[in-house]
Amino acid sequence: MVRFSAAASSLMCATGTDPYLGFYYAKEGFVQPQLTDVAVAVASRVKTFLADSLLGKLTKAQPEEVKAPPIEPATGVPMRCGIFDKHRKGSKIFLSPSKQMAAVTDSVGRIVLFSVFQNTATRIWKGYRDAECGWIEVEDSSPDTAVNGVPRRTQFLIVYAPRWGFVEVWCPHQSSRVAAFEVGKGGRLVYNNYTLMGLNNVLVKTVRPNTYPCCYMTAEGKLYAVAVPFHRVL
Template sequence: MARRSHFTDICSVACGELDLLGAGKREGWLSDPSLLAALHPHALALAHSSLSLLIILPIDPSFSLRPTTVRPPLSVEEGHISAIEWLPHADLLALALGTSAGSLLLYSTSGDLIHKQIVHPGRILRLKSREKSAEILQDVIGAAVSSEELCIVFPGAVARFDGSDIQSLFRRWLEDKGSRMWDSRLPSEEDDDIPYGRISLQLWSINKYGNCVDASIVGIMPPPLLELQSSKRYYCAISVGEDAVISAYRLSEDRSRSIVGTILSKVVPATFSTLASVSRMIWRSEQTVAKKSRVALQPFAKASPLTCLKDPPRKGEKMALSPSGTLAAITDSLGRVLLLDTQALVVVRLWKGYREASCLFMEARINKDKASTSSNCGEHKNNDYSLCLAIHAPRKGIIEIWRMRTGPRLLTVSCPKGSIILQPSARSAASSSSSSYNPLKVFLLNGDSAQLSVLSSSIG
């Protein structure tokens, strides 16, 4: 009997553009820390930070897209590419780039620059686009919540863009592109790099327990005790870092500035103004100073620390969030994986022996205890799937699937060395002729063969 394969090949992304990233020239090129990857059901984006190079590759033949190479013209002051993420909004798709100097750039799938603005001074560590399911689109006060959001992580801060604001900018760009030929040039400095205006955002400082290396806004939380109900919402943010393995914060929409925000909004601009005056007197560079003074710093909103876990010499490394945001899988420097309940803010499970591991949540049909609620054999509902955690251990060359929260290990799959696991920021749209539920899946990109595969959603 032939041995069952738990992977289904999707496509091969092998092309001449990958040679620019080192494919076929050195073993383990996908494991290069300078290489960044982002997956969408229609396309794969690969970027190299030190080369300032971006490659967009099609993976869906029905999607009109061809391999595109982009070299963002970043100056020394703007830094280099430090994070990438796909931004799907309804029928629109764009790619977000974050730089080591705090700039956000939005590109179309054809390589046109849509938008550019400075978010916050500092290195952008992560860009995280998150879509919310219909059952969690109402917050604790009953107000409507956007179905998408973009979270930007800095070493000591986190920013949030509302999905509706980004979608509105996409629409304006499409209307402008339809009315005239888009010249695809970089916006000039005279336009302040924002031809369609700045996208409004919220910014919080989360460095109470030290800088972080990863963070996420996990959802909406109730207001503090003894505080009157109001129209403003509170978010919960979880961060991981070197000083505190896990930290939690309550983020308020209140624009009341904290001490740090007051310093940044009052003292720093005054200092820049004084330095600018001295510079004009000495160097007579009035034009240059005028341009620099136009960049305004976004003040911090109120962030209240809730709890933290300090366990030296353990250091937090990466974090993956479940679809509902109620669970977070955190890897640390001691080869452990911690499962955090983001509502109770307690660690509910721990695995050992997974150095340099990567984790992603997925949904799987477990055949041995399946109680299908589907009326047709070919259709499956949400209740047919169980939430699982996929742990990729590159040193062992395996992927393990564990059932959440306290379930057993369901599957161990061997995978080639030099491979990485990926997950789209949005699920692929189900066929209009089918009402079958589309589960959350995990994909594997093989660095040697450039083959993209998907892990089976049926286990047992």
């Protein structure tokens, strides 16, 4: 079987230790069957057909045993590149809605902003131990700035510092802090703008975004949605 199109691949990011952040590429494909396996399968089917058709069934048919499907062995995903740091342990990955950027928290109180497809770090924030992050995507409501009817979009990084009791809004493109709010300690930043794993760049655009992708929950259980106007990026 000849495949003329390029094999599709999925990029997966994982954080932890050794490496601190790894980029893995899983290719979609198939395993070419061996000719010996094909010959054995064909011979078995021919033998069964001749025995049933020519000789007939001399004995009463016995109920076939239901066999459990074979478990395929696990396949290792090769790592394309990784960032190694023996003094740093990655904790969580927060992927942006556009899948272009990711914020990674670690064990030394850092938040590192990565360009996913370039595999490089673009910004580091210090002093954010046990921080929680999230993303929101905002559209420009002005029709004069739309390009071919498509409104402009931008993304903001939301950071909750539990030891300080602040929620901060950052513009990752300009590395500037847009706003900061004192919300108190003991809360949680809830980021739920995730989709099914394995969607390609075409299918992922058909998924409807959540109405409230990033919310803050207080220690008393009150839920607040995080909203930022588009002009804050200007």
